[in-house]
Amino acid sequence: MTRFDIITCQPHLLTGPFDHSILKRAQDKGLVEVHLHDLRKYAINKHGQIDDYAFGGGAGMVLMVEPIAKCIRELQEQRTYDAIIYMTPDGQTLNQPMANRLSMLQNIIILCGHYKGVDQRVRDLFVTHEISIGDYVLSGGELAAAVLADSLIRLIPGVLNDESSALSDSFQDNLLAPPVYSRPADFEGHTVPDILLSGNTPKVEEWRFEQAVQRTRQLRPDLLRDEKN
Known part of the structure; x- marks a missing residue:
């Protein structure tokens, strides 16, 4: 408690x-x-x-x-x-x-x-x-x-239904979270990246990490500098 x-x-x-x-x-x-x-x-x-x-x-x-x-x-x-x-x-x-x-x-x-x-x-x-x-x-x-x-x-064990959710939040590893998608896979011609529909978990995780780094470099480069220091 x-x-x-x-x-x-x-x-x-x-x-x-x-x-x-x-x-x-x-x-x-x-x-x-x-x-x-x-x-x-x-x-x-x-x-x-x-x-x-x-x-x-x-x-x-x-x-x-x-x-x-x-x-x-x-x-x-x-x-x-x-x-x-x-x-x-x-x-x-x-x-x-x-x-x-x-x-x-x-x-x-x-x-x-x-x-x-x-x-x-x-x-x-x-x-x-x-x-x-x-x-x-x-x-x-x-x-x-x-x-x-x-x-x-929200970080206290048992509060979130999926405790791994908090571990993947922005800033937990000095990176912003990658983009996320849900249904439908195609909304007015705007489609979900194919890799997320592939079922290849290692490749999906690799894509998410690359996207997180790219988004952080674009929006919050100071976080990457802090990590180097």
């Missing part, structure tokens, strides 16, 4: 992604637990305050250290966490090797930023990993948390 505890001030933004498709089936199978924690339940006063102005001035509000610390410590009293991840644009960019490693952990906290982010002391005292899903800014970390969780959950 892999457990995700997601801390957010906007939990309603995360109910949809985990209630459908592969993520829901993973939970129904008892392979994954996903728990959403509303940060406002840990507010510092009766007004539900969880943010305040930044010291030194400037636009935007900052999520305060006290509510977050209270939530994390309450969770840590119940179990040991392998990772406390903060979703932030200035974190390490998520990639497949990182997803592979994190998918092997058992208990994970994901902290969603909001407004101008979280008090730096949260990052200094609690966070073990800082992860970004790209060089752009979102309104909050909820969508990024869903992306991260999805990328990990």
